[in-house]
Amino acid sequence: MDRENQSVVSEFVLLGLCHSWNTQVLLFMIFFMLYLIVVSGNIVIVILIITDPHLHSPMYFLLANLSFVDMWLSSVTTPKMITDFLRENSTISFVGCMCQILFVHFVGGCEMVLLVVMAYDRYVAICKPLHYSTIMSLQRCLGLVVSSWAIGFVHAMSQMVVIVQLPFCGPREVDSFFCDIPLVIKLACMDSYNLEILMNSDSGVLAMTCFILLLISYTYILRTVHRSSKTGASKALSTCTAHITVVVLFFGLCIFIYVWPVSITWVDKFLAVFYSVITPLLNPAIYTLRNQEMKNTMKRFRSYYMDSKVNT
Numbered sequence: 061m062d063r064e065n066q067s068v069v070s071e072f073v074l075l076g077l078c079h080s081w082n083t084q085v086l087l088f089m090i091f092f093m094l095y096l097i098v099v100s101g102n103i104v105i106v107i108l109i110i111t112d113p114h115l116h117s118p119m120y121f122l123l124a125n126l127s128f129v130d131m132w133l134s135s136v137t138t139p140k141m142i143t144d145f146l147r148e149n150s151t152i153s154f155v156g157c158m159c160q161i162l163f164v165h166f167v168g169g170c171e172m173v174l175l176v177v178m179a180y181d182r183y184v185a186i187c188k189p190l191h192y193s194t195i196m197s198l199q200r201c202l203g204l205v206v207s208s209w210a211i212g213f214v215h216a217m218s219q220m221v222v223i224v225q226l227p228f229c230g231p232r233e234v235d236s237f238f239c240d241i242p243l244v245i246k247l248a249c250m251d252s253y254n255l256e257i258l259m260n261s262d263s264g265v266l267a268m269t270c271f272i273l274l275l276i277s278y279t280y281i282l283r284t285v286h287r288s289s290k291t292g293a294s295k296a297l298s299t300c301t302a303h304i305t306v307v308v309l310f311f312g313l314c315i316f317i318y319v320w321p322v323s324i325t326w327v328d329k330f331l332a333v334f335y336s337v338i339t340p341l342l343n344p345a346i347y348t349l350r351n352q353e354m355k356n357t358m359k360r361f362r363s364y365y366m367d368s369k370v371n372t
């Protein structure tokens with residue numbers, strides 16, 4: 061029967077980040093704090109943007125969406141990683157492992173497209189300022205956000221349909237703190253070399269396409285900024301350098317993982333941690349703290365609460 065050559069592995073063993081107990085306790089504390097900051101920071105950004113009518117424009121809606129996505133990106137793998145630091149042996153069920161793969165790629169893909177949408181929004185604002193309100197209507201903006209989720213979903217599903225069918229028959233040690241595609245494919249009982257290349261190029265093509273679109277829009281933006289007057293230019297430039305920093309960090313590393321997989325364990329682990337915790341932390345920090353309007357909103361928010369405390 062078909063059941064015969066289906067997976068007999070019901071759970072995988074996660075080898076985690078390191079083996080020394082003291083280091084694990086230290087890492088537990090560090091990542092616990094970082095995760096709290098990621099979740100609370102991103103929630104604060106979403107709430108500020110939704111509640112403040114000054115920020116009801118496509119650029120800020122997109123920023124709120126990015127924060128929302130970042131929070132989920134971190135939540136797919138980090139809570140399990142944190143609790144695993146305090147366990148001797150960590151395992152993950154087959155279904156859990158597949159869910160991690162699905163959601164990491166779903167949310168990660170969505171985030172990439174969202175970064176492109178944000179760059180497009182800035183391109184329209186800076187290069188076609190007179191048509192901005194017609195091109196980036198709220199409807200269009202919502203449409204772009206929905207498409208980014210749709211693209212993430214299709215990307216994740218395209219990999220999922222292949223992976224769940226792989227024959228897992230024996231080896232079950234994943235040398236990381238979560239199930240990622242390259243590591244899991246290696247465990248399948250078959251010659252997986254071609255499949256690995258296929259899967260990596262699935263992610264690689266998405267990442268490269270987004271990266272090229274980003275390069276194109278930022279090139280146009282920088283060219284326009286360069287030509288225009290000094291005053292408006294410096295403000296636009298400061299917004300854009302923030303965006304470009306995030307983009308280079310996010311894609312530079314992503315292309316590193318999927319296009320030229322180096323297969324050095326600690327590099328891969330470092331990159332995995334980077335995506336789970338550091339980018340979701342940096343995105344809101346970079347996009348928000350370099351943004352005067354966001355800072356003003358925080359000030360308004362603070363003084364509002366200070367005043368209401370004084371008055372009561």
Ligand SMILES: *[C@@H]1O[C@H](CO)[C@@H](O)[C@H](O)[C@H]1NC(C)=O
Nearest residue numbers: 121122124125128201202205
């Ligand atoms: C995402 O963007 C849409 C469209 O602009 C907006 O209506 C929505 O409130 C945003 N979602 C979040 C969580 O900020």
